[in-house]
Amino acid sequence: MVKKEKTILEVGKRRLAIARAVIKEGTGKVFINSKPLDLWGTDVLRLWVKEPLILAGDLAKAVDIYVNVRSGGIVGQAEAVRQAIAKALVRYSKDKKLKQKFLEYDRNLLVYDPRRNEPHHASGKGASKRGSRRHRQRSKR
Numbered sequence: 001m002v003k004k005e006k007t008i009l010e011v012g013k014r015r016l017a018i019a020r021a022v023i024k025e026g027t028g029k030v031f032i033n034s035k036p037l038d039l040w041g042t043d044v045l046r047l048w049v050k051e052p053l054i055l056a057g058d059l060a061k062a063v064d065i066y067v068n069v070r071s072g073g074i075v076g077q078a079e080a081v082r083q084a085i086a087k088a089l090v091r092y093s094k095d096k097k098l099k100q101k102f103l104e105y106d107r108n109l110l111v112y113d114p115r116r117n118e119p120h121h122a123s124g125k126g127a128s129k130r131g132s133r134r135h136r137q138r139s140k141r
Contacts, residue, residue: 008092012084013112017072021084023092026064032081033068045078052086052109055101059093079108086110 005024012019030037030053037046053060065085069077086109090099102109118132 006092008088010084010088010091012080012082012087014079014083014108015072015076015116017069017076017080019067019069019077019080019084021081021088022066023085023088024064024066025062028061029064030085031064031066041074041078045074048078049082049085051106052082052089052102055105056089056093056098059089059095059098063089063092083109083112 008023010021010023012021030049032040032049037049040046041049065088067081067084069081069084071077072080086102090102090110099110103111120132
């Protein structure tokens, strides 16, 4: 009988970014869009993505994670990637303590954030440049 490898698929979203993570038994490698994590993004974004891996401890060293992320900006992509990794690690380990640890550290590691920015409202004098609800300053007296 052939032993079936345990594979978990999980999705993370933030704003317009969508990340799909595949987690398998392995040696702790992390690839984002076919690039090693150490070559992807900036230092700050890499640290952000490593947070769930650091919190997971030894579990992160026992699995390989492959993430495909598209759409959105670089920060949204980073947040989507870290959410996908965290959700995949929790589902892979089936550990309630790990889930609680993630929720206590940052709820957005496991829970989708539905906030979006408000579309610009048209108004005469070029207000859309200054934001959705910003008005020209005026003096009362």
